[in-house]
Amino acid sequence: MEANALRAEGATVIFIAIDNRLAGLLAIADPIKTTAAAAIKVLQQQGIHIVMLTGDNRRTAEAVAAKLAITEVKSEILPEDKGKIVRKLREAGRIVAMASDGINNEPHWLRPM
Known part of the structure; x- marks a missing residue:
């Protein structure tokens, strides 16, 4: 299977070389929790806007977001840049909640304004 096709399914692709x-x-690929799509749908029905911030490749991120009906995706972002985006949203008066799969995000996201 071609790398782009794998990314379109939500996988991160690593190329392996021998002698160049x-x-x-x-x-x-990280499996999407079986309850994730339903939980996101409930939040959206309550008027909550979901933004996906990820360090993943753009194609991979867009594939996962499509499976979850998330329309706003920011990909290839470092943890500290995620924190900057969260701070800008908070400074604009938005209420921000976070769900994360890694501990590398929390120190950047949870800094006080």
């Missing part, structure tokens, strides 16, 4: 020649690729 492409030997293969490895596709890695």
Whole structure:
């Protein structure tokens, strides 16, 4: 399967080379929790706007967001840049909540304004 097709399914693709020649690729994907789509739908029905901030490749992020009906996606973002985006939203008067799969995000997201 081609790398772009794997990314379109939500996988992160790693290319493997031997002696500077492409030997293969490895596709890695985090499974989406079975309850995630329903939970996001309920939040959206309550008027809550969902924004997905991720360090993942754009194609991978867009594929995952599409599966979850998330329309606003910001991809290829470092944890400290995620924090800047969250702070800008808070400074604009938005109420911000966070769900994360990694501890590297929290120190940047939870800083006081």
